[in-house]
Amino acid sequence: MIELKCEGHTAEYELTNVVNLFVPYINDSYKLEVCYRDETAQVRLCLNQSVVITNRQQVQESRNEVVQKKNLKETLKRMVYEVLSELTGRHMPWGILTGIRPTKIVHDFLRQGLKEEAIARLLKKDYKISDDKIRLMIEVAKRELDVLSQNKKDEMSIYIGIPFCPTRCVYCSFTAYSLEKKADRVDHYLEALCKEIDYVAEAKKGLPIRSLYIGGGTPTSLNEAQLLKLLSHIKVRFDLSAIEEYTVEAGRPDTITKEKLIIMKQMNVNRISINPQTMNQKTLDVIGRQHTAEDIRKIFSLAREAGHHNINMDMIVGLPNESVYDVENTLIELSKLNPENITVHTMAVKRASRLKEEQGEYQLTEAESIEQMLGLCQKHIGAMGLRPYYMYRQKNMLGNFENVGYARPGKECIYNIEIMEEKESIIALGAGAITKVVYQNGERIDRIANVKSLEDYISRIDEMIERKKQGFEKYQ
Ligand code: SF4
Numbered sequence: 001m002i003e004l005k006c007e008g009h010t011a012e013y014e015l016t017n018v019v020n021l022f023v024p025y026i027n028d029s030y031k032l033e034v035c036y037r038d039e040t041a042q043v044r045l046c047l048n049q050s051v052v053i054t055n056r057q058q059v060q061e062s063r064n065e066v067v068q069k070k071n072l073k074e075t076l077k078r079m080v081y082e083v084l085s086e087l088t089g090r091h092m093p094w095g096i097l098t099g100i101r102p103t104k105i106v107h108d109f110l111r112q113g114l115k116e117e118a119i120a121r122l123l124k125k126d127y128k129i130s131d132d133k134i135r136l137m138i139e140v141a142k143r144e145l146d147v148l149s150q151n152k153k154d155e156m157s158i159y160i161g162i163p164f165c166p167t168r169c170v171y172c173s174f175t176a177y178s179l180e181k182k183a184d185r186v187d188h189y190l191e192a193l194c195k196e197i198d199y200v201a202e203a204k205k206g207l208p209i210r211s212l213y214i215g216g217g218t219p220t221s222l223n224e225a226q227l228l229k230l231l232s233h234i235k236v237r238f239d240l241s242a243i244e245e246y247t248v249e250a251g252r253p254d255t256i257t258k259e260k261l262i263i264m265k266q267m268n269v270n271r272i273s274i275n276p277q278t279m280n281q282k283t284l285d286v287i288g289r290q291h292t293a294e295d296i297r298k299i300f301s302l303a304r305e306a307g308h309h310n311i312n313m314d315m316i317v318g319l320p321n322e323s324v325y326d327v328e329n330t331l332i333e334l335s336k337l338n339p340e341n342i343t344v345h346t347m348a349v350k351r352a353s354r355l356k357e358e359q360g361e362y363q364l365t366e367a368e369s370i371e372q373m374l375g376l377c378q379k380h381i382g383a384m385g386l387r388p389y390y391m392y393r394q395k396n397m398l399g400n401f402e403n404v405g406y407a408r409p410g411k412e413c414i415y416n417i418e419i420m421e422e423k424e425s426i427i428a429l430g431a432g433a434i435t436k437v438v439y440q441n442g443e444r445i446d447r448i449a450n451v452k453s454l455e456d457y458i459s460r461i462d463e464m465i466e467r468k469k470q471g472f473e474k475y476q
Pocket of ligand 1 (some may be wrong): 169172174176216217218251252
C-alpha cells in the first residue's frame, strides 16, 4: 500500500495514476511525499518513518503558466515512476503515459518535423515507454497518417448505434439492452432512429461521407425485416455513392443468419465484424455468450459465401480463467479462417460491468501473462500478413496494456482511425451516441451527446434532433 502526500502542486490525480501502476507489486505500507518548492521537486519514499529512496530535481522554468504546469506535472510523474521502479524493480510497458490515444504524441512529433530516431529517444526519455511499445506506436502512427492524409475538406463519417444484444456479456459496459427483456422496444427504437437519420441526411446534404459504421450493442440483433428496413432507410436518405467504407458490426455469431449476410451485401455493406472474443468453448460459457466456437466457423464461411471479403474478428486477451495456451488456440483457429482484420483487446474490468460486481468469482490474468499473450498475438497475426494500424488504451486494463487493430494492407478500417485520431467530424446517431464536430484538423472539437437510456431516446427523439440542430448551427 502507498499513502500519497502532495505539497506545493496540483498533480495528485496524475500521480495517483502512476502509483496505481505499481500497487500490485508492493507489499509493505509506504508513504510517498511529493513536494514542489522554490523551483525544486522532491520525492521521498518512507517506510516506518525512515526515508528509503529520494529523488530531487530542478524543474525547467517557463514564462507560460500552462506550459510550466505541464512541465511540472510531467517531471513529478517521471520522478515518482523512477522511485517506484527502483523500489519494485519493475518497468511499465507504457511508462508514465496514461492517456487513451498514445499515437497522438507521435503525430505531434512528426508534425514538428522530428525523425523517427529522435521521436523514439523522446518517448523513452520523457515518458519511460518500452522499446517494444515505441516501435508499435511509430508503426501505427505512420499507417494512420496514410489514411488520414486522404481526408477531404468538409468530409465526415457517420456512426449509428443499435443498443441491443441477445444477452449481456460479463465484461460489458456499453449501452446494450438484452433482447430477452427489450424485444418489444426494437421497432420503436428504429422509428426514432430513422427520424434522426432523416434530420442528419437533410442537415448534411451534399457533404461527402467517408465511412459509415453501424455498431452497438450488436446491430445484427435486429431481425431480417428490421435490418432490411434500417439499411434501406440509410440507402435512401444518405448519398453513399462515394463512400469508401460501410461497416456493420455483426458481432455475435448467434445473431447472424445467411439472410442477414445477404441483406448487408445487397445494401453495399463492405466490411463486417464477426467477433468470437475467444475460440475456447469453456470461456465462451463463462463470459455469457450463447454460441459455440463451431458457430463462428460456420458463420464465417457463410459470410464468405455471401461475398463478404473484408471481415474483422475481435478477440480479447485476459478473459477469465484463460491461459497463454488458450489464447494461442484462439489465434491458431483464427488463422485458419484468415480474416482481413483482427482486433486484439486487452481485458478491462470496467465499472459498469457485471465482471466488476462479481470480480471475486473470476480468476483475472496477471500482467506477465498478458504480456506473453500480446506477444503471441503479434507473432501469429503478423504471420497471417496483418499489420497493426490503430490502437488505443482504456482505464482499468489488465496489466495497463493496449488494444490494437491489425489489418491486411489496404484493409485498414477508416472509421477506427478517424474516431481515434479526431481529424474529421463524426456524426453519431442513436441512444448514447456522441457526435464530434472537428475543426482545423482537430485543433478544436465540439461534442453533441444523445441521451443514453433507450426509453429516453425513444420518447425524447425530437429533443435529440433539436440538440443536433443547435449544435450544428452553433459550430458552423
Ligand atoms: S456483444 Fe458487445 S455490446 Fe453486446 S453485451 Fe457483449 S460486449 Fe456488450
